Amino acid sequence: MAREFTSVGVVGLGTMGAGIVEVFARSGIDVVAVEVSEAALERGRATLTGSTDRAVAKGKLAPADRDALLGRVRFAAGLDALHTVDLVIEAVPEHLDLKQRIFAELDRVCKPDAILATNTSSLSVTEISVATSRPNQVIGIHFFNPAPVMKLVEVVRTVVTSPDVVADVEALCARLGKVDVTINDRAGFIANALLFGYLNHAVAMFESNYASREDIDAAMKLGCGLPMGPLALMDLIGVDTAYEILDTMYRRGGRDRRHAPVPLIKQMVTAGLLGRKTGRGFYTYERPGSPVVVPDEATPVADAAALADGARGITKVGVVGSGTMATGIIEVFAKAGYEVVSVTRGAEKSASVCEAVKTSLNKGVVRGKVSEDDRDAALGRITWSATLEHLADVDLVVEAVVEELSVKKALFASLDEICKPGVILATTTSSLPVIEVAMATQRPADVIGLHFFNPAPIMPLVEVVRTIRTSPETVATARAVCAALGKTAVVCADRSGFIVNALLFPYLNDAVKMLEASYSTADDIDNAMKLGCGYPMGPFELLDVVGLDVALAIQRELYLELREPGFAPAPLLEHLVTAGYLGRKTGRGFRDHTHR
Numbered sequence: 001m002a003r004e005f006t007s008v009g010v011v012g013l014g015t016m017g018a019g020i021v022e023v024f025a026r027s028g029i030d031v032v033a034v035e036v037s038e039a040a041l042e043r044g045r046a047t048l049t050g051s052t053d054r055a056v057a058k059g060k061l062a063p064a065d066r067d068a069l070l071g072r073v074r075f076a077a078g079l080d081a082l083h084t085v086d087l088v089i090e091a092v093p094e095h096l097d098l099k100q101r102i103f104a105e106l107d108r109v110c111k112p113d114a115i116l117a118t119n120t121s122s123l124s125v126t127e128i129s130v131a132t133s134r135p136n137q138v139i140g141i142h143f144f145n146p147a148p149v150m151k152l153v154e155v156v157r158t159v160v161t162s163p164d165v166v167a168d169v170e171a172l173c174a175r176l177g178k179v180d181v182t183i184n185d186r187a188g189f190i191a192n193a194l195l196f197g198y199l200n201h202a203v204a205m206f207e208s209n210y211a212s213r214e215d216i217d218a219a220m221k222l223g224c225g226l227p228m229g230p231l232a233l234m235d236l237i238g239v240d241t242a243y244e245i246l247d248t249m250y251r252r253g254g255r256d257r258r259h260a261p262v263p264l265i266k267q268m269v270t271a272g273l274l275g276r277k278t279g280r281g282f283y284t285y286e287r288p289g290s291p292v293v294v295p296d297e298a299t300p301v302a303d304a305a306a307l308a309d310g311a312r313g314i315t316k317v318g319v320v321g322s323g324t325m326a327t328g329i330i331e332v333f334a335k336a337g338y339e340v341v342s343v344t345r346g347a348e349k350s351a352s353v354c355e356a357v358k359t360s361l362n363k364g365v366v367r368g369k370v371s372e373d374d375r376d377a378a379l380g381r382i383t384w385s386a387t388l389e390h391l392a393d394v395d396l397v398v399e400a401v402v403e404e405l406s407v408k409k410a411l412f413a414s415l416d417e418i419c420k421p422g423v424i425l426a427t428t429t430s431s432l433p434v435i436e437v438a439m440a441t442q443r444p445a446d447v448i449g450l451h452f453f454n455p456a457p458i459m460p461l462v463e464v465v466r467t468i469r470t471s472p473e474t475v476a477t478a479r480a481v482c483a484a485l486g487k488t489a490v491v492c493a494d495r496s497g498f499i500v501n502a503l504l505f506p507y508l509n510d511a512v513k514m515l516e517a518s519y520s521t522a523d524d525i526d527n528a529m530k531l532g533c534g535y536p537m538g539p540f541e542l543l544d545v546v547g548l549d550v551a552l553a554i555q556r557e558l559y560l561e562l563r564e565p566g567f568a569p570a571p572l573l574e575h576l577v578t579a580g581y582l583g584r585k586t587g588r589g590f591r592d593h594t595h596r
Ligand SMILES: NC(=O)c1ccc[n+]([C@@H]2O[C@H](COP(=O)([O-])OP(=O)(O)OC[C@H]3O[C@@H](n4cnc5c(N)ncnc54)[C@H](O)[C@@H]3O)[C@@H](O)[C@H]2O)c1
Pocket: 011, 012, 013, 014, 015, 016, 017, 034, 035, 036, 040, 090, 091, 092, 093, 094, 102, 119, 120, 121, 122, 142, 143, 144, 145, 236, 237, 238, 241, 245, 277
């Protein structure tokens, strides 16, 4: 029989604590909510009423249920009010000495059989537990932000946590409607160990002017389907909390440089730019605590005319290549009203690309997304050719041939001979340096990367890659073209992986390393990222879809270019690729897909 919890205490009513109070009170459990001062209590109370009022306004909570919920919460300054509760969850700032002091005090105040839990994200639960005389009743209950929404709870047991306590807490999580994963006490547990290297890397990109905050965030949302971009997430987490978590993970987690907080983060903490809670972090918010972003001096001009300043007129577009990407790109341009010249290596290839474009457009007709007239008009705009000479009068060329530098360089040298002056020459490479192909021409200022995502007709994102030789007019033209295609363009510098792959693949590689270290299972890791962070797929699901060979190749490129030891491909990934377990395409990757 699992233990019945009728009243719990929550210590610290900040970003997490106020949400945790709501979770318990919603499930019919009485809560004693504790803060350091009356002013802090008032803030916590305001957060709780704000959140429940929003739930009522959205129709997710009946007004009577809100009143009952609020009626279950008693606010108190000081820990003494916790002497009757069955369980306490501590959610004060991420400092070991503070948490140890609070646990020593809780140990003195609370009933002998009360369970003492910490919501720490990165500190050692074991070290916190030894501040008490009951370390076997101390456990980590790590909620995710926002606590009322995110389904996951990481239950962290130390080597001394009693199995009964673990079982009782797991049963409690189920009662709260949460999904728990139980793991050992290691820095960052599952989700944060995989998340924070990524967040820190995104901040480093921003700090080095690699791309704007809006573009970094849009890239991860639109390129990976994440619920929010990394910088917006830093603001939600709290920049100070993120700093402490990174710093602890760096010190506890083997001094991985990727966790050493980027200097900008410390500067923001010092300047009081803590994110949503202070109304300003990477973005500016309507007021402290508000999720609504308002424009500030760094907000890009929304004025299309200003953005297109210097852009060249594009009406006719050449697409070179006959693979998946070329096929999708031809369709995208033709549908958007551009005249398209498709160049392949022969009539047979042209015929099959033509067939593929027709099939895809017909699917659009069946789904009611394209009218028959529009389909016919789009097909009518495409000319099929097998010679590059037909590109003599186009305004833009998009190259999507095989991912081999020598092939691309030779092609760009030919385009340089054939195309008229002023043409924009674009490559869709996902991993090669754009500057290499640019320098194969006499006009590097006109060369740019246009990295479409697969399938091009569906994915809304294009990474626009400017090299150190690309002219502002070329960038403006690329932006204008993406806008005309209905795509979101994000502009970044010419570094391996651009934005999306550079941020995504190291995280996937880290997940493989975590599995390899037997810290957790593929299922639990996938669940943690989906339920704790709102990712559409877990890392192993995604790796099996992308292809392990593709992931390994990208990870190797990143490692070679950045020489970051933490980017070294996981040995398990190498072994699976060697064994031919490449993912769905071969029937087996991290999972066996043959019987599904
Ligand atoms: N922010 C997140 O996304 C997130 C997610 C999961 C876990 N966590 C963890 O939750 C904990 C709290 O983080 P947060 O982001 O909510 O911090 P926060 O700064 O938003 O809130 C901390 C609260 O603790 C209060 N406090 C400080 N000293 C206290 C004391 N002695 N007694 C009572 N209250 C006290 C502060 O007044 C403040 O309201 C940390 O351990 C953090 O790592 C944070």
